[in-house]
Amino acid sequence: MRYLFEPGLFSSSPALHALFLSAVVAAVSAVVGVYVILRSNSFSGHALTDVATTGGAGAAFVGFAPLVGFIGGALAGAGAIEVVGRDNAQHRDTATGLVLGAATGLSALFLYLTATNSTTTGVTQQVLFGSIFSVSTATIPVAALLAILIVGVMGLIARPLTLASLSPDIARAHGVPSRRLGVIFLVCTSVSVGLSAITLGSVLSTALIIGPAATALRLSKNIWRATLASVAIGIGACWAGIVIAYDSYYWHRSSQELPVSCCVVAVIVAFYGASSALRRLRSRHV
C-alpha cells in the first residue's frame, strides 16, 4: 500500500482539494458527455474548447478568474455555433474551422502578452493543460455549485432531451420544444467545458467530457445505467490520475512530476481502449 499512495497524499491540502474538485467536475462532465455523444456533437464539443481556450487566455491576461474566462469563452463559442446555423455544409465547416483558427490565434496573442507583461510563469501550461493542484480555493465551492446546478438541470431535461436527440420531429409532435432544449443543452455543455478546463486545462478538457461517457456507452444498453457508470469511470480516472501524478514526484528524485492532466487523460484513454476491446470480444462470442 505504501507504494501506491506516497506519503502525504491524504494530508496534503492541495491533493485533497484536487480529489474533491475532480470528482465533482468528472460527475457533471460525464452526465453532459453522454448526451454530447447521443447527439453526435463531438465536433462542436471540440469547437467549444477552442474558444474556451481563448477565454481562459484572455482571463489570464486581464486578471480575471480562469473559470470565468473558460465558461465565458465556451458560451461565446456556443452562441457562434447557434448563429452560424444550418448553412451549406461545406462552407459551414470551413467557416467554423477558420473561426476556431482565429480564436486559437487570439489565444496565442493573449498568452504571449500575459507572459511578457506579468510575472506569472507557465501561463501556457496552466491554461492549456491545467494544474488542478493550483486551483484557487475560492474557485472550488463555485465550481461545485455550478456542477450541482448543471446536473440538476440535466436531470430535469433528460427525458425530453433524449427523445429530441433521436428525432426532433417526433419530439415536437409530443409537445417537446426541441430547439429550446438544444440551446439549454448547449449552455450546459459550455459550463461543463469551463469546469473541465480548470481541472484538466482547456486542450484536454474534451477527454473528460466524452471519454468516460463513451466508455460507459460501449458497455451498457441502458442509458440511465450508462450515465451512472460514466460518472464512476470519470471519477475513477481523475483520482487514479491524481494519485499517479502525486506519486511520480517520488519515483525519480531528479526529474519533475508528471503533469496531473496528462495522467488523467492517459487513464481515460486506457479505460476507453479496454472497453472497446471488451465490446469486440463480447460481440465475437455472441
Added chain:
Amino acid sequence: MSTLDVRNVALRFGDRQILDDVSFSIGAGEFTGLIGSNGVGKTTLLRAILGLQSIDAGTIVVNGETERSHRIGYVPQKISIDPETPLRARDFVALGINANRFGLRRYTSDEKARITQYLEAVGAASFADTRIGELSGGELQRILIAHALISAPSLLLLDEPLANLDPRSVQEIVALLHSVSKQFGIAVLLSAHEMNALLPVMDRIAYLTAGRCASGTTEEVVQSDVLSRLYGHHVDVLRLHGRVLVVAEPSDDVDHLPSHATLNLDE
C-alpha cells in the same frame, strides 16, 4: 368538431406548387388514407399538419385550435439512429409516456404493464430488449407505432409505415391501427402510395396528385370521372376481386402516369 380540419392549404417550394387548395377533414375514430405516388407531397403535408412546415395559404386546425398544443402521435418514415445508441426498444416506447415531462420520475408498475402491452400489440415482444439501433426497418417501424400510440394522442399521423413491411406484417399493422382507432377514438391519417391494403379499413380517402386533392369515402373518390378530373387526363378505375386498379391510357406524357398502374399487376 372534427379532430383534423385541413382547408385550402397551399404550399410552394421555389417554382413548384407542391400543394394547391388541399382540403379534407378527419373526425375522431376515423381512419383516413392519404394516397398518392412518391414525391407528390404527402410527407410535406404531414409535416405541415404537425406544424413543422409553414404553409403559404389556408388553415390547419387540430382539435379546434390552430396552435398545436395537443399531442399528436407521429410515425415518421424513418429516423436515423446510431447503432450504439444505449436505448432498448422497450425504453424508446417508454419515452412515449412521459417524454414531454421534466424530471426523472420512475415508471409505475401500471406504466410498465402498459409498455409491455403495447409492445405485444405491435408484435415487438421478441425484440423488446434489443438496442433500437440494431433493429431492422420493419422492427423499428413497429416500435415507432407503439411509441406513438402509448401517448394516447387524439390524432395519429403515419408517413408511409407500410413501405418496409412484408404482406403479412402489413395486414397485422393495418388491423391493429384500425382497432386502436375505433377503440380509443383516435383520428388516424396514414399516407401510402398504394391503397389496396387499406381498402378494408379506410373510412375516408384523401387522394393527392400534382398538388390537388380529392377527399371523401372510397366509393365517392375512387371513380373514373373523379380521378380523371384530378389527374387532368383520362384514367380508368377497375374493381377486381375487391381490389382497385387505376389505369391510365397509354400516353406520350409519361409524367402523368399514376404509379399504381404498374404496381397492382404484381399483387
Added chain:
Amino acid sequence: MFSSFMLNAWEVGSVVALVAGLVGYFVVLRRAAFAAHAIPNGAFAGAAGASLIGQSTLLGLGVFSVLGGVAITLMGRRGRNDVATALVLVAMLGLGSAFLSQGTGYEGQLYGLLFGEILGVSSSSVVPVFILGACTCAIILALFRPLLLASTAPDLARAQGIRVQWLDMAFGVMLALTTTLTVPVVGALLMFPLMIGPPAAARICTKRPGAALALSAAFALVVLWVSLALAYQLNWPVGFFVGCGSALLYATVRVGTRLRAMSH
C-alpha cells in the same frame, strides 16, 4: 525588417507558405480537414519526445508526421469513429505535453511547438527547408493532374489506370512533409488555418483547378508576409496574425463575391 536576422524568417516563411498553399488546395479538395488537424497533433508529440531524448525536434516532427500520415491514409478506408478520433487527437497533445514536462524549458518549448516560433528559425535550417520545400512543390506539380482526378472522381481515375491508392499514400506523405515544415513556423495548432483559409478563398474566386492552385499559393504567401511584417512591427506572435489573417481573408473573399453577385 529585412536585416539578416529576419532574413531567415522571410526565406523559411515563404517556402512554408508556398508549400502550405499548394498542399492545402488538395486538403480542401479532398475534404481532409481531419487529417490537417490530426497530423500536427501527432507531430507535436513526436517533436516533444525527440526533444526529451536529445534529438532534433525536426526529426521528431518528421518521423511522427509520416507515421501519422500513413496511419490516417490506411485508416481512412474504413468508417471513422468520432469519439475515438477525438480522444486520440487529445491524447497526442497530452503525450507531447507530458514529454516536455520532463525536460527543461517546458513553458517556452510548449508555446513554441503549439503556436510557432518563426523568429527562432536558425540559419542552419534554411537549406534543409528549401530542399524539402522544393521537393514537395515538385511532387505536387508533377502529380497535379492525376491527383486532381483521383481526388474528385476516384473511380474515373482508376478506370484510366491511375493507381489511386498510391496517390492517396503519396498525398499522406506530402501532408506529413508539409506538417514538418509548417509546425516550427506557425505551430501545431495554427497549421490548420494556413492550410485551409487560402485554398478555400481561392476556390471561391475561381473553379479552374490550375488557377485555383496558383491563387491558393499566392494567398498563403500574402497571409504569411503580412503576418511576418506585422509581427515584427508590433512585436506580437506571428501565429496570431496567421490565424486571424486566414479567417479574415476567407471572410473578405466570401463577402466580396456575394456583394459582387448582388450588384450584377
